[in-house]
Amino acid sequence: MKTHPVTGTLRSRRIARSRQRLVEIALPAFAEHGYDAVTVDRLCDQAEVSKRSFFRYFDGKEDLALTPLNDVWRTLITDLDAVLARSGPLLAVLGDALVDAVEQMPPGWERLAVLSARLGGTHPEIDAAGVVVCERLTQQVVDTIAARLSGTSGADLSARFVCAAMIAGHRAAVDTWQSAPGAETTATRAELCALIRTSLAGAPAALEIRLP
Amino acid sequence: MKTHPVTGTLRSRRIARSRQRLVEIALPAFAEHGYDAVTVDRLCDQAEVSKRSFFRYFDGKEDLALTPLNDVWRTLITDLDAVLARSGPLLAVLGDALVDAVEQMPPGWERLAVLSARLGGTHPEIDAAGVVVCERLTQQVVDTIAARLSGTSGADLSARFVCAAMIAGHRAAVDTWQSAPGAETTATRAELCALIRTSLAGAPAALEIRLP
């Protein structure tokens, strides 16, 4: 998704509506007919948005498919300066912020997020496209940490490991969350947040796992 | 790259040669003219391979661009069963195996790997394509660990964190390695292996980094 800050103007609200319409049409269609069988042309017809504009709103078809999940990362990116101004273990700070970002998602987000997560599970190239946003987040975290902890050797590498752990933990949580039976209609953000917290809490010890 | 085990037959050797020719033509061309400006058609003309066969050998243009780096992961995947039969901390076992895989790369690999790594740095979609192979590796590690440590709660999640750390550490090491001045001609696998070892050794403590 390309950046269009929602500022309350008619313009930005109209764009947000078109985007939302596309997401709401696309994800159920992908789930029902298959990602590859549903073309961008078809989605644009149904949403009454030109294809040219589609590609102005989204970075591509995969970006559309991942919108609900990527919106969480994008929210975290938006809030990042404030988040990184806090004190405490970086992993905990980012984990809390990630949970906050999930809680900020609009009503009804869960259904689309479950559909989106399921696509990632069956299409590696969609999953891979999710990496682009996460990498942007990681780079911003690294840059901010490097500036804030200048003088601490290896701070940037540490920040990279923390982000990698956070992303992996989030991924594991989302996988568990979407795979529960009936999740399309019953999944809650509270469940997802709990799964994220549990997952991230175990990360440091996880690195000590041994083969017997 | 699609799987074509190199078994010593004429057939498999011919395929390997065609692939290698494509990689050796593509990476310098990408570096000189830009990834987007160099088309698959053009590369196939130069390598005297049909485009149809190109897409039989590679999973796509990005896969071609990442071949040197992905060959490392693929080697690790091939060796994985033997690797995971060892004892010790999983991160160390995998880290050692990763270093072994780098050492197994053919002579001259360094130059192409540096070019490949630089593409990933400037084209997020290429970087993202590298995730596909890493995710395949991760899944195999997780499956094997789950089977081997059945009864240990959370073993699969731990394995995921370990793989995430290994991949992040490798990534950091490669970035440092390729960014050294003159790396196209002077980079050595010994340097890269040392960087990987150092990077991975710091992973557990990295998760404890604090914001002041």
Place this chain on the structure above:
DNA sequence: TAGCAAACTGGCACTCAGTGGCACTTGGCA
């Protein structure tokens, strides 16, 4: 409130990665 400029839209032609189908070629093995 009107006018202007910037932001946005859609139509259209086009490129290029990627693929199915099929006839032909090559290699491996009994």
Place this chain on the structure above:
DNA sequence: TGCCAAGTGCCACTGAGTGCCAGTTTGCTA
């Protein structure tokens, strides 16, 4: 040596994605 499977290249095609441009809409200021 013959047969069959693996592999090849040609060709037509699809669909994601983009540049260009004229027209429309919106926001802002005088």
